[in-house]
Amino acid sequence: MTLQAEFSAALLDAERLVPSGLIAWNGSNPDKRFAVYRNNVVTSLIDALADTFPVTLELVGDEFFRAMARVFVAQTLPRSPILAEYGDALPVFVENFPPAASVPYLADVARLEMLYLTAYHAADARPLDNAAFQSALADSAALPNARMRLHPSVGLLKSPYAVFSLWAAHQGAFGIGTVDPYRAEDVLVVRPRSDVEVMPLRSGAFYFLEQLADGASFGDSVMAVGEVQPDFDLVATLSDLIGVGAVIAINF
């Protein structure tokens, strides 16, 4: 085993002996000194997760979140030095983490927060303006085959839980006591300009957006939703998407 293999294995496993060859000038036990590195690695990564998942943390409290994150960190280290990408595996971990079973919606809230961070740092693009929409309308015969391009920051989440309401309650939108977490909600996350927008989706809108994101034409997307979601409100959904700035182009 190389020195760095031994060193990194001991960093993550406090039961393991510290690497051989560590010394201190006063002959003191190197364990205490090595513990500084152990602590730096684990604490900094837990802190990184706490920064990315503030609502997830608030839902279960600081103590539980940090203890849970500690288990996650020990088994899932970042694969890249870009910490904005760290944590994308946390939702799946939370889902399968028995002590969190009493909070079944926790994993989806974490998913929403990861989408938020991803949108925050996503590529920039200008939302389509009114004039461009009007000119698309002028070419109405070509509309069915046109493709709406969504903003590169768009993230979609479909949840059996009230993931938007839970998140919004923690932004101070309303009291968490009024939220029924067991009500299904779909969410759109997008950063049209400088701020990330988080928006609950109407019935069928998630499926519609999924079609558009997959590159389906406008006409096909509408028809596909109509088949599975008869109460889909196309006008209101389009108004939501245009209003929030989720569309950046209509390609004919």
Add this chain to the structure above:
Amino acid sequence: MTKPHAQNAISAITLAAALGAALSMTSAPVAAAEGANEHCYGVALKGKNDCKAGPGTTCAGTSKVDYQGNAWKSVPKGSCEKTASPTSPTGFGQLQEFKEKA
């Protein structure tokens, strides 16, 4: 005219009407951006998260000790305790309001 075209011809009118109606009820995207959520909730959702940048790197160590072992004693003790239970009679006004507007 082949069948797909006929279908598309019908859709074209529907789609144009829908897009036209959507545009007429939406002001320019830029101007509408701030309004979308407020319209539904009467509360600005621009919370503390809006300036949240996520984790940053550090080239520093930490003196904040996080030594907790693997013995599991922790139970969720956060705001989840305040969420309404499935059988709770609490009204879920906000979501309801959203559904009604939809």
Add this chain to the structure above:
Amino acid sequence: MPISSSDAILSSNLAGLTRDEIGLRHHSNTTNASYPSGRLPAQAGVGLKPEHYEAVLSTRPKLGFFEIHAENYMVQGGPFHHYLTRIREHYALSIHGVGLSIGAEAGLDKAHLDRLAVLLDRYQPESFSEHLAWSTHGGNFLNDLLPLPYTRQTLDRVCEHIQQVQERLQRRMLLENPATYVEFSQSTMTETDFINAVLQRAGCGLLLDVNNVYVSCTNHNRDTHAYIDALSLSLVEEIHLAGFAEDRDDAGARLLIDAHGSPVAETVWNLYRYTLERTGPKATLIERDNDIPPFERLLEEAMRAQDCLIAATQELTYDVAG
């Protein structure tokens, strides 16, 4: 404060440069391509934090430069790039990497090096620096700057990696001296000899972190002045100042932690002035990564560093004239 003798700068540099007994001769026939490096102004700068973007743009403080961590800006778009682009229009920039893992046993991460090249190309910083440390192993990123044994083997590896970095980026980089908590029985050279050898062989500059000097010297019971004096000070291009936290080792000796979560300590200010007397004025960064205070607090510390730099400039003028 002791006043430096008129030849202090010269003598300490010579001392540093002639003490590379180990590892130099062997490689002296492989001459390094020398790469251009921009120059940060010899003024005080501050680490740029998202919390302070707005304050920086609205107040435009008189600062020599800002420094960012490269990895925070390896994202596609969004507010980070928006603000950095605007701030860059008004200030010199230092890009400081924290994830390249120059001391890693494995080869450099080429994808990461490519990302760095893209970032440097975009912002054209006056300076690029990294650490004498390792932080990745087996494809995992450990998010800490981990220590190296000072051996010939490590020296060869570090030099090779720095040369790869400089070749890929087509620029000279600065290497930062580490803050460490343990030493290795395997080490065959002192840290200062090791650093001097790297600087000479790899042809890079030195980012002298004065807080790290204080932290490491305390942790390993070394003399801070002797440490500074032993370095090739003519190659210093930037200085870092930060705060440390205090702990105890198993025998009760002081164990300092390079925590960047508090103001610069008085002892470190003293060591900074001692350093400037020997290097002359050098771009100096106030680093703060934890418990970020309001921007004005960091600015106050930067102003204090600026005063030291002005004093060092006057001293230098006096020395030359006298």
